[in-house]
Amino acid sequence: MLRLALLLICFALPLHANEQVVLGLSQNRVAITANFDGSEILVFGAVKREDPIPDGAPLEVVVAVSGPSEPITVRRKAKRFGIWVNTESVTIDSAPSFYAVATTGPLSEVLSAEADTTHRISVGKAITSVNAQETHENGADFATAVARIRTDNGLYALHENTVELDQETLFRTSISMPANLTEGDYQTRVFLTRGGEVISSYKTQIAVRKVGLERFLFNLSRQQPLVYGLLSLAIAVIAGWGASAFFRYVRQGA
Amino acid sequence: MQIYLPIAEVSVNAFLLLGLGGLVGVLSGMFGVGGGFLMTPLLFFIGIPPAVAVATEANQIVASSFSGVLAHFKRKTVDLRMGTVLLIGGLTGAAIGVVLFNYLKSLGQVDLLVKLCYVVFLGIIGTLMFVESLNAIRRSKRASAPVKRKNHNWVHGLPFKMRFRVSGLYISVIPPILVGVFVGILSAIMGVGGGFIMVPAMIYLLGMPTKVVVGTSLFQIIFVTAFTTLLHATTNYTVDMALAVLLLVGGVVGAQFGAIIGTRLKAEQLRILLALMVMGVCFKLALDLLIMPSELYSLGAAGGH
Numbered sequence: 001m002l003r004l005a006l007l008l009i010c011f012a013l014p015l016h017a018n019e020q021v022v023l024g025l026s027q028n029r030v031a032i033t034a035n036f037d038g039s040e041i042l043v044f045g046a047v048k049r050e051d052p053i054p055d056g057a058p059l060e061v062v063v064a065v066s067g068p069s070e071p072i073t074v075r076r077k078a079k080r081f082g083i084w085v086n087t088e089s090v091t092i093d094s095a096p097s098f099y100a101v102a103t104t105g106p107l108s109e110v111l112s113a114e115a116d117t118t119h120r121i122s123v124g125k126a127i128t129s130v131n132a133q134e135t136h137e138n139g140a141d142f143a144t145a146v147a148r149i150r151t152d153n154g155l156y157a158l159h160e161n162t163v164e165l166d167q168e169t170l171f172r173t174s175i176s177m178p179a180n181l182t183e184g185d186y187q188t189r190v191f192l193t194r195g196g197e198v199i200s201s202y203k204t205q206i207a208v209r210k211v212g213l214e215r216f217l218f219n220l221s222r223q224q225p226l227v228y229g230l231l232s233l234a235i236a237v238i239a240g241w242g243a244s245a246f247f248r249y250v251r252q253g254a
Numbered sequence: 255m256q257i258y259l260p261i262a263e264v265s266v267n268a269f270l271l272l273g274l275g276g277l278v279g280v281l282s283g284m285f286g287v288g289g290g291f292l293m294t295p296l297l298f299f300i301g302i303p304p305a306v307a308v309a310t311e312a313n314q315i316v317a318s319s320f321s322g323v324l325a326h327f328k329r330k331t332v333d334l335r336m337g338t339v340l341l342i343g344g345l346t347g348a349a350i351g352v353v354l355f356n357y358l359k360s361l362g363q364v365d366l367l368v369k370l371c372y373v374v375f376l377g378i379i380g381t382l383m384f385v386e387s388l389n390a391i392r393r394s395k396r397a398s399a400p401v402k403r404k405n406h407n408w409v410h411g412l413p414f415k416m417r418f419r420v421s422g423l424y425i426s427v428i429p430p431i432l433v434g435v436f437v438g439i440l441s442a443i444m445g446v447g448g449g450f451i452m453v454p455a456m457i458y459l460l461g462m463p464t465k466v467v468v469g470t471s472l473f474q475i476i477f478v479t480a481f482t483t484l485l486h487a488t489t490n491y492t493v494d495m496a497l498a499v500l501l502l503v504g505g506v507v508g509a510q511f512g513a514i515i516g517t518r519l520k521a522e523q524l525r526i527l528l529a530l531m532v533m534g535v536c537f538k539l540a541l542d543l544l545i546m547p548s549e550l551y552s553l554g555a556a557g558g559h
């Protein structure tokens with residue numbers, strides 16, 4: 001008994017650092033095709049450890065997927081001359097185009113506030129609005145508006161209790177990406193926590209790309225806008241002429 | 255079936271777009287209007303960003319006007335000379351309109367501008383049309399003599415006169431150029447052909463014979479909207495080809511059926527229907543501006559001040 005206790009004491013402290021994430025993704029590329037209707041990505045993995053599962057606070061897993069971050073302008077409407085008009089605008093330094101967090105339990109229990117700040121995990125922390133808050137007295141309102149609007153659009157989401165963890169070793173979750181997705185590299189981070197502290201993390205990327213016709217049209221519109229415009233017009237003229245010719249033919253035939 | 259629009263970057267149901275195109279096409283065939291002033295607000299309602307809706311709709315109008323003008327060329331009801339004068343004004347106006355559009359976009363006021371333009375013009379046109387066709391119905395019931403059009407107004411006193419043979423007019427080029435500029439600006443800002451403004455202006459202001467008005471306005475609209483499409487495509491990158499194709503496939507098919515339906519209804523009844531519809535769209539847009547929005551904040555791309 002004594003030996004076992006000693007053994008446990010010896011291992012208990014450094015053990016935390018000995019738990020590492022081994023991660024798998026059902027796909028590391030998302031192709032936006034013409035009939036793209038959103039995507040579901042399965043994030044699964046295991047906790048690698050040399051030693052037995054330590055006692056104490058249970059192991060928790062947090063998965064965060066974040067789209068490319070960009071500065072955005074947030075405008076607020078106010079009533080002027082009887083109608084609602086954009087009056088104030090604030091530029092938010094950076095906000096991800098997509099953000100999803102999945103956890104094994106309630107986020108506040110799984111992650112301490114300090115750990116959240118350090119690793120910038122929750123939605124509020126993922127939006128940087130330092131400048132906005134300095135330059136505008138209500139800067140914080142504008143930052144929360146970003147989170148609210150994007151949550152309403154299904155772009156930001158917190159899914160608590162959606163990561164399944166078996167035997168404190170195997171975990172899996174699925175992150176659903178909506179249809180109105182933008183291109184870019186989506187950072188996928190996995191955190192292992194115990195007692196609210198991050199003990200191990202892992203980072204990888206999911207590449208979201210337009211492919212095929214979508215890719216071709218988008219590139220053409222940016223790189224050769226004149227050609228793109230002329231092509232659009234040519235299609236319009238041909239369609240207009242073709243339809244009237246076709247219907248004339250049908251009517252004469254009938 | 256969902257389709258991802260490459261430029262608008264939203265996913266929309268393809269059949270919804272085909273249906274909308276078809277519906278507006280039927281209406282435009284019935285009433286002989288481009289339908290841009292109905293389609294663009296409908297695109298706002300289904301969640302297409304206004305900038306993309308306006309630019310793409312300009313592209314779609316090219317298609318519907320092209321099929322229309324072919325028929326008018328065959329009937330020789332296009333006044334090419336008048337059309338060219340209107341066009342010179344129109345191209346100037348479209349350029350001004352796009353500059354204005356881009357400036358207001360940088361201020362974050364472009365949605366407001368587009369919607370205000372719609373409310374104002376749809377309101378005016380809808381009301382005028384409604385009153386006019388009610389009177390027409392009343393007149394036809396009383397079977398009184400047709401109202402005579404004034405042949406001489408201030409338009410005839412202006413310099414730079416030019417002879418327009420097809421229209422049988424000898425008038426100054428200033429009024430048609432101004433009409434063209436005005437319609438060009440509207441085309442760029444509202445994503446419409448502007449026929450609903452130009453046709454009354456040609457009849458009542460320029461005194462053109464009614465039979466050449468529609469063909470000539472279509473002729474002008476094709477080039478102005480084509481120019482607008484190119485300007486939006488090269489400066490804003492907001493022309494969505496996939497969206498345009500779906501709308502115009504629905505639109506050109508719908509227009510053919512609309513034309514058949516149109517011949518079976520009475521002109522006054524048609525106009526009352528159109529007027530009611532125009533006022534309905536206007537009312538919905540006005541409501542959006544007047545009622546406190548549920549979300550006061552809106553997001554836009556950063557940069558550009």
